[in-house]
Amino acid sequence: MELKDKLVSSFMAFEDHLEASSPIHGIKNQAIKTFEQKGFPSKKDEAWKYTSLKPVLKHNYSLFPKQETAIDYNDIKKYLIHDIDSYKIIFVDGKYSSYLSQTTHEGIDVCLMSAALSKTKYRLIVEHYFNKAATQDSLSSLNTAFSSEGAYIHIPKNKLVEKPIQIIHFATGNEAALMLQPRNLIVVDENSHVQIIERHQSLTDNPVLTNSVTEIFANKRAIVDYYKIQNDNQNASLIDNTFIKQKQESHASVHTFSFGGKLTRNNLNFYQNGERMDSTLKGITIIGDKQHVDHNTLVHHIEPNCESHQDYKGIFGDSATGVFNGKVVVEKEAQKTNAYQSNNNILVSDKATINSKPQLEIFADDVKCSHGCTIGQLDESAMFYMRSRGIPKKEARALLMYAFSNNVLESVKIPEIKTRINKLIANKLGVNIGFDL
């Protein structure tokens, strides 16, 4: 059976478990219809021209693993940012692992979507926010239809959440092939600040397909810093659909570090509903083999005096392929918008490719919008300069690539993340550089 049919028919079975009184019962029913009608996107869709889902849809994925699998903290510790105190919401094969997690209800809610969907005390928030940022595209709709688990984070007014929150999904490989559809809802109220780290990690080479949806609401003057670490195994694919709705004077940033996985598609959407706010979208992609990473971004400037900064760096080796599709829409009312976009790429192999496409739709006349895209090779004169100082070829290359991507890390506010990313970069580039990255 095709994956699409399997999903639609198992929704019927799944729906039986749903209480008709659930606040999202109607939304889900509508969503599966949308998915059924639209199906998986194909290369015929303009937004999917350079990314084919075909190779990842062919597996016979389990949708609801029955068995619960315990994993040992020591085996997964390395996937966490473990040298800082943090809240953790950890899932194993889609099921919440209370043993590995650390949640809270003290002043803030850092807990589970399943709880938020079932307990009446969350009902107002859920009704107000759930599926209010996500679009009705087929993949988000599919996720909506199956929404049952994920992270639920609500930070009320005036809270500075000192500990970052880590949301991590592990796939154990107990299923021959596994499809996961986590659903996260994050609401940050006025003048509060939160930092979130998200990671998806498969522990074996069994195929995993994750289609996740994260909705983030940054209310007035809120600050949300989100870090996505994507360094998954060779048979793990991720379709990440993230929607961020910002209100006036808020600051939201998403850093996406894509270092591995079979196919990774990041649909990252920012909607600015208010004045004087900024949105930051940054990414470093370093891939090789036949890996594929596609960044599909949207910043929607709706009101005046706002900013957006996009800076994506990519290094592609072997037969790796990359896509950057950055769309900026500036509505007529959004005067004095300052939108900056840059996408720089290095191809270190003849077989690697990158398709980079900025899309600016500007309807206001008093705006500053800039965009630039470069695709190049490593600078030979810089290579000789470094080698003449005794730095071997391999290390010189690594240092150049490190330097190339480095400025993206400047805006990372958590030092431990910076260190970790630096290590991953060094690791990815296969070197031990002489100074502490």
Add this chain to the structure above:
Amino acid sequence: MLKIKNLHASVEDKGILRGINLEVNPGEVHAIMGPNGSGKSTLASVIAGKEEYEVEQGEIFFEGEDINELAAEERAHKGVFLSFQYPVEIPGVSVTNFMKTAINETRKAKGLEEMPANEMLKMIREKSELLEIDRKFLSRSLNEGFSGGEKKRNEIFQMAMLEPKLAILDETDSGLDIDALRIVANGVNKLKSKDNAVIVITHYQRLLDYIVPDYVHVLHQGKIVKSGPKELAHELEEKGYDWIKEEANA
């Protein structure tokens, strides 16, 4: 220390060096002068091991070993240093981190442990003081946005850090004001000893007033067409290169 025999080199099938002979012994200072495009920088790059240049004929010995097949980094590990005429900007790598990497990679190649951090810091402090380089400078990205003079001073700082046996200074004086020139020359002289050697490539006598050469060579169309004592540099400054070209073509 350095012995070059009948060196012919080309780039993209264009012959640039056409039979260079040069011998540099420990303790010596050699100046290489010559008109623009005569091949001075090419010679320096070929000695340092730039792969773009193809050695078609001849040999380069460093301390008795034929280094022609060695990679640039291997030559550096043996003690060859080139101060670039046009230092390359490397955004994202600080001067300090660059030097740490260069020093530790060189030590690694020699089978030594990494230099302890405190020792490294001490060395950086000493050498930056020698060249009167502001400490703030060292945390900036290598050469990025440096003025011409700052780049050159930074080259000599790197030389001071790496303590090479053979330093080739390619127009290190250009872009330096008179104070900086004195500081840089002073730095070079402090590093001089009977065991190391310097090749100074320049168009001007003024640097040679500070770094006094034992020999002056004139390069013209890829060949050393004249060699002489330090007085030759004065003569060249006064009379230009035309008489040399005439002599060479005669």
